[in-house]
Structure formats: structure tokens, C-alpha cells
Amino acid sequence: MERRRRVPNPLALAVLAWLMWEPMHPYELGRRLKQTGQDKLIRYTRSSLYMVIEQLARAGFVAAQETVRDSARPERTVYAITDEGRHEVHDWLRSLLAQPRQEHPHFAVALSLLSLLPPDEAVEVLRRRSAALAGRIEETRTTIDEARADGVGWIFLVEEQYALALLEAERRFVTDLIESLKQPDYAKSWQETMGGRA
Structure with a gap:
């Protein structure tokens, strides 16, 4: 039986996966999701993206790395994945690939x-x-x-x-x-x- 995830939203998995490449702020994460078409697979809004990042931070899977200030834009917090987050993304991905799930379309x-x-x-x-x-x-x-x-x-x-x-x-x-x-x-x-x- 698949174990219960601390942040079970599929958007969380996508966020963790992108942060494996490099630290980035939520705006950049949203841009990457759209650029790669993942926004068609995972429905989200700007507010739900920020909410998931907050949940991941509370779970210890991501951590604020720095705050970027740009005169043309508001402050943006850059997040990085933690070691615990790396373990979570790999464990979650292995589980999703290996175990068929009963879905209800x-x-x-x-x-x-x-x-x-x-x-x-x-x-x-x-x-x-x-x-x-x-x-x-x-x-x-x-x-x-x-x-x-x-x-x-x-x-x-x-x-x-x-x-x-x-x-x-x-x-x-x-x-x-x-x-x-x-x-x-x-x-x-x-x-x-x-x-x-x-």
C-alpha cells in the first residue's frame, strides 16, 4: 500500500522535480511548468502554487535560499530543495511509476x-x-x-x-x-x- 504523503498534491511533485535542477522562485517555477506543457497535466493557479511551496517548506522539503530584489518587480524568494526533499521526490516518483492506482475518471x-x-x-x-x-x-x-x-x-x-x-x-x-x-x-x-x- 502506498504511504501517505505529507504534501500529496501532484503539483508538489512537479515543484520538487524542478528544484532538483536549480533553486528558483515561484514565478520561475510557474513559467517552467507552462513552457514544458506540465500545466496541462497539473491544474493549478498562482495562489495554489504559492500554497504548495509553503506546504513543502513546512514539511522540510524545500527551504528559502535568498530574496531577490529587482526595481522593476516585487521581492521574490528563491527556494532550494533539501536533502529530505530529494528523498521525497525520488520515493514518490518510484511509487507512482511502479504501482497502478485506482482512479475515477x-x-x-x-x-x-x-x-x-x-x-x-x-x-x-x-x-x-x-x-x-x-x-x-x-x-x-x-x-x-x-x-x-x-x-x-x-x-x-x-x-x-x-x-x-x-x-x-x-x-x-x-x-x-x-x-x-x-x-x-x-x-x-x-x-x-x-x-x-x-
């Missing part, structure tokens, strides 16, 4: 209730999902191709490759589900079961 909830919709309507909304997935697949492939053309190493694209694999698998699943819902025996079964309740 909204789509799975909707699938568990799919029989509430008439078959024709279910097919229609799933066709819309399939089209949306096709668009996201194309966008992700373009991102990967452009990054490769710019000389980005494959190791820095593994999260995009993973996202692409998930999107493609989900689209195959949705396509197969649509075909199953179009079968006459399903429509007949739905009518017998749900016809009076719909």
Missing part, C-alpha cells in the same frame, strides 16, 4: 449509467466523443512531431506518448461500443428493460 461514471439513454442517443453522444478524441489525437501527434523536429529527445516526450496511447485506446473502445449499441438485440433489450422508465 468521469467517463467511467457515465459509462456505468449509459443504459439510461436510448440507444440512438447513446450512439450520437458517443460519436461526438469519438470526433473530439480524433481531434485531440491529431493535436497530440502534431505536438510530438514538432518537438521531434526541434530535436527534443524521446525521454522528454514520454508523457505525450502516454497521452496519445490512452487517447487512441479510448477511441477504439468508443468505436467498438458504438457498434455494440447499434445492434438490434441491444435496442430490443434496452426497450424491454428501460422502455417504461426512460
Whole structure:
């Protein structure tokens, strides 16, 4: 069983990972998250970023290193990762990579209730999902191709490759589900079961 983290927010892991490269202030951390596209994987606001850094400092994973003064900008505190923080990031990363987690995506909830919709309507909304997935697949492939053309190493694209694999698998699943819902025996079964309740 995975142990409980003192700062369990995924944003904390990203902050610790960036501070492994070099000390930096929260503004720079936010800029790096956007620059690398990690802000699409980890939702956060400016205030939540500062809150997570404060939590990491209280946990002893990061420490204020210096305060930078610039006449054009307000004071900025530069944070550095501690030895305990380095241990935490490595332990957390190993755990996330090694142990599958039970996650609860909204789509799975909707699938568990799919029989509430008439078959024709279910097919229609799933066709819309399939089209949306096709668009996201194309966008992700373009991102990967452009990054490769710019000389980005494959190791820095593994999260995009993973996202692409998930999107493609989900689209195959949705396509197969649509075909199953179009079968006459399903429509007949739905009518017998749900016809009076719909």
C-alpha cells in the first residue's frame, strides 16, 4: 500500500522535480511548468502554487535560499530543495511509476449509467466523443512531431506518448461500443428493460 504523503498534491511533485535542477522562485517555477506543457497535466493557479511551496517548506522539503530584489518587480524568494526533499521526490516518483492506482475518471461514471439513454442517443453522444478524441489525437501527434523536429529527445516526450496511447485506446473502445449499441438485440433489450422508465 502506498504511504501517505505529507504534501500529496501532484503539483508538489512537479515543484520538487524542478528544484532538483536549480533553486528558483515561484514565478520561475510557474513559467517552467507552462513552457514544458506540465500545466496541462497539473491544474493549478498562482495562489495554489504559492500554497504548495509553503506546504513543502513546512514539511522540510524545500527551504528559502535568498530574496531577490529587482526595481522593476516585487521581492521574490528563491527556494532550494533539501536533502529530505530529494528523498521525497525520488520515493514518490518510484511509487507512482511502479504501482497502478485506482482512479475515477468521469467517463467511467457515465459509462456505468449509459443504459439510461436510448440507444440512438447513446450512439450520437458517443460519436461526438469519438470526433473530439480524433481531434485531440491529431493535436497530440502534431505536438510530438514538432518537438521531434526541434530535436527534443524521446525521454522528454514520454508523457505525450502516454497521452496519445490512452487517447487512441479510448477511441477504439468508443468505436467498438458504438457498434455494440447499434445492434438490434441491444435496442430490443434496452426497450424491454428501460422502455417504461426512460
